[in-house]
Amino acid sequence: MTEQDIERYEDGNALAGPLREIFAVDVTAAIGRCVACGLAGPVATLRVYRHAPGFVARCPGCDGVVLRLVRGPNDAWLDLRGTVSLRIPLTP
Amino acid sequence: MGIVSPGFHGRPRSAAASLPPGQYLTEDFPVLSAGPTPRVPLDRWEFVITTETGQEHRWTWPELLALPSETPTVDLHCVTKWSKLATTWQGVPLDTLLAGVETASDYALVHSYGGYTTNLPLEDLLDGQAWVAYRYDGADLTPEHGGPARLLVPHLYLWKSAKWVRGIQLLHDDEPGFWETAGYHEYGDPWREQRYQGD
Amino acid sequence: MTKSIQTGRRLAWRVGRLVERRAETPTARTLVLDVPGWPGHLAGQHVDIRLTAADGYSTQRSYSLAAPADGDRVELTVQQVPDGEVSPYLAGVFSVGDPVELRGPVGGWFVWRPTDPPPVLLVAGGSGIVPLMAMVRARRAAGSRTPFRLIYSVRSPADQYYAQELRQQSGGLDVSYVYTREAPDGWPAPPRRISVADVNTNGWPPEFEPSCFVCGPTGFVETVANILVALGHEPRRVKTERFGPSGG
Numbered sequence: 001m002t003e004q005d006i007e008r009y010e011d012g013n014a015l016a017g018p019l020r021e022i023f024a025v026d027v028t029a030a031i032g033r034c035v036a037c038g039l040a041g042p043v044a045t046l047r048v049y050r051h052a053p054g055f056v057a058r059c060p061g062c063d064g065v066v067l068r069l070v071r072g073p074n075d076a077w078l079d080l081r082g083t084v085s086l087r088i089p090l091t092p
Numbered sequence: 093m094g095i096v097s098p099g100f101h102g103r104p105r106s107a108a109a110s111l112p113p114g115q116y117l118t119e120d121f122p123v124l125s126a127g128p129t130p131r132v133p134l135d136r137w138e139f140v141i142t143t144e145t146g147q148e149h150r151w152t153w154p155e156l157l158a159l160p161s162e163t164p165t166v167d168l169h170c171v172t173k174w175s176k177l178a179t180t181w182q183g184v185p186l187d188t189l190l191a192g193v194e195t196a197s198d199y200a201l202v203h204s205y206g207g208y209t210t211n212l213p214l215e216d217l218l219d220g221q222a223w224v225a226y227r228y229d230g231a232d233l234t235p236e237h238g239g240p241a242r243l244l245v246p247h248l249y250l251w252k253s254a255k256w257v258r259g260i261q262l263l264h265d266d267e268p269g270f271w272e273t274a275g276y277h278e279y280g281d282p283w284r285e286q287r288y289q290g291d
Numbered sequence: 292m293t294k295s296i297q298t299g300r301r302l303a304w305r306v307g308r309l310v311e312r313r314a315e316t317p318t319a320r321t322l323v324l325d326v327p328g329w330p331g332h333l334a335g336q337h338v339d340i341r342l343t344a345a346d347g348y349s350t351q352r353s354y355s356l357a358a359p360a361d362g363d364r365v366e367l368t369v370q371q372v373p374d375g376e377v378s379p380y381l382a383g384v385f386s387v388g389d390p391v392e393l394r395g396p397v398g399g400w401f402v403w404r405p406t407d408p409p410p411v412l413l414v415a416g417g418s419g420i421v422p423l424m425a426m427v428r429a430r431r432a433a434g435s436r437t438p439f440r441l442i443y444s445v446r447s448p449a450d451q452y453y454a455q456e457l458r459q460q461s462g463g464l465d466v467s468y469v470y471t472r473e474a475p476d477g478w479p480a481p482p483r484r485i486s487v488a489d490v491n492t493n494g495w496p497p498e499f500e501p502s503c504f505v506c507g508p509t510g511f512v513e514t515v516a517n518i519l520v521a522l523g524h525e526p527r528r529v530k531t532e533r534f535g536p537s538g539g
Binding site (some may be wrong): 008009054056058065068070 | 123124128169172251271276288
Binding site (some may be wrong): 093094095096097098099100101102103105116171 | 343
């Protein structure tokens, strides 16, 4: 894999901190299902593009947008329209 | 503001008086995107302006390059707080592309290869304020920076200068684009620091 | 000590202070922070660090916790990146007694608990060893007998973190190395990137259904994850953490 082939994304573990400001539980272990292709998997495996103050998390299968998060000074905008549902483990 | 980290200076920067509020100067040209870099073969590339009545105006790559172009030098202001001054481009003014387009619309929704969208008032694309740019800093615009061609609207935050531009839809009503539906400001004037909805 | 992931409260930034720094290599430092009220954490979790300059400019980076929960004590290992913005500060300027803002612990997926039954395979690329070392140390602290194998890919012996500690490991932890630029004297193979053979020989067979944790740069993680799946490991038993382009 050449340097150019490596796209500039991180994985969903990078969302752990920002999402933990919003939710009282960890969401990176939550299973989300992509609206576009139906692939289900943990938020931690999403491909996260940083465009601070925004994050875009894309499906590792089809690159469809699964989740977007914008962190403003007083608000956070969380857009989950790319997710059919999120199944969030609540027992540690 | 968080607590100050003693001895931390960060990247060399200045908050010069000529910068919009909250911006810092950079010599780099950071690559930021909302997704993977689209690779568009030039023989399939096209730019389409669609009016509110559905009328389409299309240009292929050779047709775009044949149009009279300009070489603007502009300052770029990114919502990530970095500004880059006096960047040099070559591109076709939107005034030229819109010259033959009959429309009564007030708004534009810009579409990119890869699915990105951004919106702005039509008047912000006119009067020498915008270009479809295909060269940067004396060379062909690289895919990482939006090539083969990107929109360049430097009086607004750089997220409005859609990379990998493929067309503009003219609309009666404003329709928020990719970042605008997720919390970025609908207009994005750096001089009024319009980063987020409600600013 | 708290053994579970803290729930019930949104996280905010806390302030910790540097109490100790140790050299792991000429360019990597382990920082020991005292963070009053630290809620504890699990091996594999990380923290976000925020630095603010006097003019208000601020920037953040994520760092994995290098050691298991131990009261208010939090350990990170920072690799100094040439032309980096944050790492030269943390590895060099940040002094004992100085404050730093951190948010965490975060990350609930890439974690190992001593109560997890399966054997564990850890595959580290460069600084990806950090969260995996927290797992190794958590295992030892808990007196766990879970069989662990660690494959540690590194440029050269001089680039290894925790070198002495890993040499002393025994009792259920097997460590093997891959050297990509310079191998130790007498090493049977020339330096080369990690391969199927390394993972096949030094990992666990898929029939053992191990939990696999792979951490490092994106290219390394993708290569190893693909190798593990190709060898027959269930994809859902392979957990990855990429250290992405924001490092430095």
